[in-house]
Amino acid sequence: MTSRSRFHLNRQGRAAHVFLIPWQLGFLLVTAVPLLASLYLAFTNYDILNAPEWTGLENFQRMIHDDQFWASVRVTLIYVLVSVPLQLAFALLLALILDRGLKGLAFYRSAFYLPSLLGSSVAIAILWREIFGDDGLINKGLALVGIHGESWLQNPRTALATLIVLNVWTFGSPMVIFLAGLRQIPDELYEAARVDGAGVIKQFRHVTVPLLTPIIFFNLILQTIGAFQTFTQAHIVSGGTGGPANSTLFYTLYVYQQGFVAFDMGYASALAWVLMVAIAVVTALHFLVSKYWVFYGDN
Amino acid sequence: MDRRGFLKVSLGTGLAATAITTVAGCGGSGGGSSGGGDEVTLRYAWWGNSIRQQNYTKALKQFSTANPSITIEPEFADYTAFQERMTTQIAARDVPDIFWIASPQVLTYHKSKLYRKLDDIPTLKWDDYSKEDLETFKLDGQLNTLPFGIFTPVIRYNETVAKADGVTVPAEGPGWTWDSLAELLVAYSKNNPGKRKGTPYAPDHDLTFEAWLRQRGEQLWTQDGQVGFTVDGLGSWLDWWEKLRKAGGALSLSEQEGMGPDWAQVGKKVLVNFGNSNHIIDDAKMFPQEKFRLRAAPIAAGAPAGHKYLYFPRMAIYQRIDDGNLEAAGKVLDYNVNSADMLKTVRLTMGAPTNPKVAEQAAAFASPDEKEMLAIVAKERAAERKPRYEAPPGSSTWRTTMARICEEIALGKTAVPAGAKKLVDEIGAGIKRAA
Structure with a gap:
């Protein structure tokens, strides 16, 4: 390489950096600096009004004896473990149905995708209160057959289930991705399977599922991370309390309560970092286990 | 424009924008004296529902009409959002000149020295209040918040x-x-x-x-x-x-x-x-x-x-208010508590007036529900009361x-x-x- 071409490349490099300045500034000011600040605050007692006071690991030790913290961990884990598989199964089922060349496919695809856009909105959370409330649509329906139902949202045994139903209802986004994945599976493979005498179920099990595993894996990662961060629905449905009896106290809602209701920013930062590490660990585990069940076609 | 020229323009624009942002960041925001003449702009923060927002906005406009040199910038929010916003404003030292105080924060703000003392502002009158009233208004012996209503x-x-x-x-x-x-x-x-x-x-x-x-x-x-x-x-x-x-x-x-x-x-x-x-x-x-x-x-x-006891919602003037704005802020506070004019617009949703004379005047234009409230508060106010203390930090x-x-x-x-x-x-x- 001549010195002129090195100079040329350097000049190009400088130009690239100039164009990257807005992004770099945004990353530094909006992401990196707050991230590092929250890491520092996690080791302090900070109420916003007064200067942070270094307390070492106290915030993390406090979590061990904090009943609310454990309640929020429990609720979030149940939600992730139940709602994500249900949502993915439902999305895959609908994708398989739509993939069979249904008439009006574009309409159904849009109609099923719509809840994904609305699902985490305030309006839908309010609608959910109206549906599952004491005087809500569900209980009005039950009353027609002589059953007197209580508020589904005020019963600790059913409140979380209503939010799981809400999450499953937003199956549109993974469904569209599944649909795209199904379109990529070559027809010849199904023909070969049929020639070998495979029925619909065997085709699904031995052709569709293996070739769809990268898509399932992709959806699983995205939906798991999203489920860990669920906030709006729980905040609106429970009025920000996580009730009844902590049954909808999602982890992010508890972080919010500590940060913006109690103004205990040090503890809230520590909680947020624990969540980030937990999500990172779960995602890494997914990747580790993926080599045993995800088939990329080239291995 | 060639590529070199384009890069120069881009870089120049970027640096100029950065410089403007930096300089802007160093400047104060709102609430200051305008510099010329006696014009004053004050920020007034309160909470409530949309009806209260409309009523207070209207009343503050009426005040500005009667006092053309004082402009009021309203800062309204729902009760929970109000507290969140106040906390972030306090952290940024960008606190409104006049603000209502949510009950759980009265002593927290006091500890953080957010309140300016109120008993030396010539435009805020205390003549109508009894000595006992003034004692109950104080925090740690300081008259630095203004009770502007009474709940029981x-x-x-x-x-x-x-x-x-x-x-x-x-x-x-x-x-x-x-x-x-x-x-x-x-x-x-x-x-x-x-x-x-x-x-x-x-x-x-x-x-x-x-x-x-x-x-x-x-x-x-x-x-x-x-x-x-x-x-x-x-x-x-x-x-x-x-x-x-x-x-x-x-x-x-x-x-x-x-x-x-x-x-x-x-x-x-x-x-x-x-x-x-x-x-x-x-x-x-x-x-x-x-x-x-x-x-x-x-x-x-x-x-x-x-x-028996009375609960007071309180408001305050920010400790760091410009000295040149202080008398105007005192005038706004005086309008809030020592005149029935504002109450005619905002009504009595924030309770019975703390000023006994204003409470009497309010009875003349109060609705039947407001009269019911005034009567019960007057009775409790007349009763013997041991001191009550605000929520601690x-x-x-x-x-x-x-x-x-x-x-x-x-x-x-x-x-x-x-x-x-x-x-x-x-x-x-x-x-x-x-x-």
């Missing part, structure tokens, strides 16, 4: 429904006790044509809880900023509610859709409600065909003298913690004694952390 704990009942159902709510006096109220609520719930319940489940209502404590010789907070009640004191209150709930005298959590129910939803399901005296003004409007009346909180047998979430524990008790997840101990411990831990 009350039982509000639906007189129209009571008459139709043949129920008589006892008059205040020896027969008006917590036990007689509970009996009335249970009996009514068992037998009324509208299948109403006696009351919403409201053991987390702070003002009536405080009345209960003071009638038993306890208090909400001590002078030195600690929890002022015992586990037994709190337990007795929770127990009273638990018996009432189990006997069917109160709505279930399901019927009222959780703690802190919406009055618009439960107002048609109950006979009475536990509340603040000022709530009648907005709440009664939701049921315009019905007439609501107020009773002071029932009184326990053997209640000590001086158990670190206790700001005590009401949400109390609601959570009451909910756990109602759902059978916690027993009353364990719940009471948990609440006292949690509040105490918060205060300790903030100390």
Whole structure:
């Protein structure tokens, strides 16, 4: 390489950096600096009004004896473990149905995708209160057959289930991705399977599922991370309390309560970092286990 | 333009924008003297619902019309959002010149030295207040916040429904006790044509809880900023509610859709409600065909003298206000409390006026509901009252913690004694952390 071409490349490099300045500034000011600040605050007692006071690991030790913290961990884990598989199964089922060349496919695809856009909105959370409330649509329906139902949202045994139903209802986004994945599976493979005498179920099990595993894996990662961060629905449905009896106290809602209701920013930062590490660990585990069940076609 | 020229222009524009942003960041924002003449701009922050927002915005405009040199920039938010915004504004030292103070934050802000003293501002008059009044307004002996309304704990009942159902709510006096109220609520719930319940489940209502404590010789907070009640004191209150709930005298959590129910939803399901005296003004409007009346909180047998109390919503002037804006800010505060003009626009949703003369003037234009509220506050104000202390730093979430524990008790997840101990411990831990 001549010195002129090195100079040329350097000049190009400088130009690239100039164009990257807005992004770099945004990353530094909006992401990196707050991230590092929250890491520092996690080791302090900070109420916003007064200067942070270094307390070492106290915030993390406090979590061990904090009943609310454990309640929020429990609720979030149940939600992730139940709602994500249900949502993915439902999305895959609908994708398989739509993939069979249904008439009006574009309409159904849009109609099923719509809840994904609305699902985490305030309006839908309010609608959910109206549906599952004491005087809500569900209980009005039950009353027609002589059953007197209580508020589904005020019963600790059913409140979380209503939010799981809400999450499953937003199956549109993974469904569209599944649909795209199904379109990529070559027809010849199904023909070969049929020639070998495979029925619909065997085709699904031995052709569709293996070739769809990268898509399932992709959806699983995205939906798991999203489920860990669920906030709006729980905040609106429970009025920000996580009730009844902590049954909808999602982890992010508890972080919010500590940060913006109690103004205990040090503890809230520590909680947020624990969540980030937990999500990172779960995602890494997914990747580790993926080599045993995800088939990329080239291995 | 060639590529070199384009890069130069881009870089120049970027640097200029950065420089502008930096310089802008160093400058103050709003609220300052305009520099020329005597023009003053003040920021005024308050909370409430949309009706209060409209009324106060209108009243502040009227003030500016009458005082053309003073412009007021309104900063309004819902109660919860107001506290969040105030906290971030305080952290950024960008606090409004005049602001209302949410009750859990009164002493927290005081500790953070946010309030400017008010007794040396020539435009803010104190002549109408008695010496006793001024003493009750002070925080740690300093007159640095301005109480601009008075609330008292009350039982509000639906007189129209009571008459139709043949129920008589006892008059205040020896027969008006917590036990007689509970009996009335249970009996009514068992037998009324509208299948109403006696009351919403409201053991987390702070003002009536405080009345209960003071009638038993306890208090909400001590002078030195600690929890002022015992586990037994709190337990007795929770127990009273638990018996009432189990006997069917109160709505279930399901019927009222959780703690802190919406009055618009439960107002048609109950006979009475536990509340603040000022709530009648907005709440009664939701049921315009019905007439609501107020009773002071029932009184326990053997209640000590001086158990009655008044609660004051407060406002303040920011400690770092420009000296040149101070007199104008004093004028705004004076307009808020020492003149009936503003009340004609904003009405009495923030309680009875603290200025006794303004309270008398307000009676002339008050609505029937407002008159009901003024009468009950006047009576409580005339009673002997021992001092009451504001919530200490670190206790700001005590009401949400109390609601959570009451909910756990109602759902059978916690027993009353364990719940009471948990609440006292949690509040105490918060205060300790903030100390």
